[in-house]
Amino acid sequence: xxxxxxxxxxxxxxxxxxxxxxxxxxxxxxxxxxxxxxxxxxxxxxxxxxxxxxxxxxxxxxxxxxxxxxxxxxxxxxxxxxxxxxxxxxxxxxxxxxxxxxxxxxxxxxxxxxxxxxxxxxxxxxxxxxxxxxxxxxxxxxxxxxxxxxxxxxxxxxxxxxxxxxxxxxxxxxxxxxxxxxxxxxxxxxxxxxxxxxxxxxxxxxxxxxxxxxxxxxxxxxxxxxxxxxxxxxxxxxxxxxxxxxxxxxxxxxxxxxxxxxxxxxxxxxxxxxxxxxxxxxxxxxxxxxxxxxxxxxxxxxxxxxxxxxxxxxxxxxxxxxxxxxxxxxxxxxxxxxxxxxxxxxxxxxxxxxxxxxxxxxxxxxxxxxxxxxxxxxxxxxxxxxxxxxxxxxxxxxxxxxxxxxxxxxxxxxxxxxxxxxxx
Numbered sequence: 120x121x122x123x124x125x126x127x128x129x130x131x132x133x134x135x136x137x138x139x140x141x142x143x144x145x146x147x148x149x150x151x152x153x154x155x156x157x158x159x160x161x162x163x164x165x166x167x168x169x170x171x172x173x174x175x176x177x178x179x180x181x182x183x184x185x186x187x188x189x190x191x192x193x194x195x196x197x198x199x200x201x202x203x204x205x206x207x208x209x210x211x212x213x214x215x216x217x218x219x220x221x222x223x224x225x226x227x228x229x230x231x232x233x234x235x236x237x238x239x240x241x242x243x244x245x246x247x248x249x250x251x252x253x254x255x256x257x258x259x260x261x262x263x264x265x266x267x268x269x270x271x272x273x274x275x276x277x278x279x280x281x282x283x284x285x286x287x288x289x290x291x292x293x294x295x296x297x298x299x300x301x302x303x304x305x306x307x308x309x310x311x312x313x314x315x316x317x318x319x320x321x322x323x324x325x326x327x328x329x330x331x332x333x334x335x336x337x338x339x340x341x342x343x344x345x346x347x348x349x350x351x352x353x354x355x356x357x358x359x360x361x362x363x364x365x366x367x368x369x370x371x372x373x374x375x376x377x378x379x380x381x382x383x384x385x386x387x388x389x390x391x392x393x394x395x396x397x398x399x400x401x402x403x404x405x406x407x408x409x410x411x412x413x414x415x416x417x418x419x420x421x422x423x424x425x426x427x428x429x430x431x432x433x434x435x436x437x438x439x440x441x442x443x444x445x446x447x448x449x450x451x452x453x454x455x456x457x458x459x460x461x462x463x464x465x466x467x468x469x470x471x472x473x474x475x476x477x478x479x480x481x482x483x484x485x486x487x488x489x490x491x492x493x494x495x496x497x498x499x500x501x502x503x504x505x506x507x508x509x510x511x512x513x514x515x516x517x518x519x520x521x522x523x524x525x526x527x528x529x530x531x532x533x534x535x536x537x538x539x540x541x542x543x
Contacts, residue, residue, distance in 0.1 A: 122413055125150040129406075139452055143402035147409045154412070164405045169397055172356055173279050178393040179359030180270050183340075183366045184226030185385045190370030190377045192337045193235045196221045199330040199338075202322040204304075209311025210319045211247055212254075213304055215240045216261045220300045221334075223265030224341040227272045229487050232262035233495045234502075241503045247317050253310065255503040256488075256514035259495040260521065261303055263484040266450070267477070268296035270344050270362070275355065276400075276451055277476045280458045284473070285355045286348040290539040291477050295528045302520035310516070336369045349542055396451065403455030410460055420464040430468045434478065434529050437461065441479055445486020449494070453483060473539065474532045481525050488514050488521075 128149045132142035148161055200217040207213045218236050226232055237258045244254040266273040269289035278285035310316075322330075343365065344358045353361060370377030423433060444453045458479070465475055487495040490511055500510040528534050 121153045124153045140398040140402035143406040147405045165401050169401045176356040176359040182389045183362045184231045186366040195334040199334040202327040202330040205319050206321040209316040211244045212307045216303050219261035220264045224268045227270045229262045229265040232265045233498045237502045251505045252509040252513035255499045255505045255510045259488045259499040260517035267292045273480050281472050287473050287539040291535045298524050407459035430470050441482035445483040446489050450483035474535050477535045
């Protein structure tokens with residue numbers, strides 16, 4: 120009875136177009152009423168869900184991404200990437216991939232990467248004769264390196280929900296992120312050769328050195344964060360705060376592209392995103408708490424175990440679930456709603472939660488470039504003035520790379536767990 124109230128009220132509110140936090144909180148309130156519980160527990164759980172020191176890392180890392188975006192970092196990263204790989208077949212396309220990998224390691228956000236790198240690379244590639252749909256698709260898919268290469272806001276959120284080491288998650292994300300970039304580079308090389316996209320000469324050693332020195336203040340930020348975490352110098356939240364200070368110093372006093380007058384706009388934009396994310400998180404965590412009261416995780420575990428206790432089969436089932444959910448729901452919301460139900464099942468069948476975290480995040484990356492949601496693909500298509508259908512067809516070879524990497528990291532856990540094990 121109560122489960123029906125929860126599910127049906129959530130579906131109804133979503134269908135009539137209410138905001139997601141309202142849907143999650145509203146269905147939770149109706150279920151509490153059906154259970155006969157006092158409504159005074161709702162505001163307590165709503166606040167308690169996000170009353171976490173670790174949660175503070177998310178606003179700080181969002182602020183870092185905005186500060187660095189206003190600091191001229193995108194142009195410097197692209198210049199260095201051009202010097203490093205611009206001579207390869209499809210040079211600008213390879214620059215796009217490498218720039219996304221570097222920028223993703225700073226912003227931790229795929230949409231920020233798409234907007235920043237895409238606004239420069241998409242017009243430049245179209246001007247050089249690259250097909251518009253290819254350019255848009257590559258930009259969107261390469262931007263998905265951001266949520267998997269540290270620092271990653273999505274991995275922080277998973278670590279909070281699953282109660283696992285965020286440092287280990289950060290370390291575990293490096294190998295899959297690099298694998299994705301290498302796979303995209305190989306496919307891009309093949310397509311560029313077939314379509315005779317422009318090839319440029321090698322950059323001089325002097326230009327390569329100069330561009331590297333220009334970009335090094337930005338490139339060293341992820342190393343500063345990981346080094347501090349591994350050395351026990353600061354926690355994830357403290358690392359995020361240090362990163363904000365570092366980004367401000369670089370933008371204001373080293374690059375000098377950041378103006379003090381821009382700070383109010385940066386803080387406002389960051390505040391809007393933080394408010395949106397935290398409201399969804401609070402509503403989703405109340406929803407997850409209600410699911411726990413209704414013993415949904417236990418029921419799910421019993422249902423799964425009727426079919427199999429094989430961890431590989433369970434991982435395949437969950438891959439399919441998250442791939443499908445990622446196509447119709449934003450990644451963070453999907454994690455907040457589904458993970459509290461699924462996570463209790465995994466230790467019973469020997470699935471490592473750090474390994475599973477990377478698998479989940481990688482699954483949801485695919486949803487960023489697949490309709491109907493496809494946030495990154497939609498954004499890139501708007502920048503490149505290409506229809507979503509054309510962009511989606513052009514993205515298929517790159518989505519194929521994502522699926523191959525997903526299968527590898529799902530069934531070869533050592534690819535994910537090797538680096539955390541080595542450095543710990």
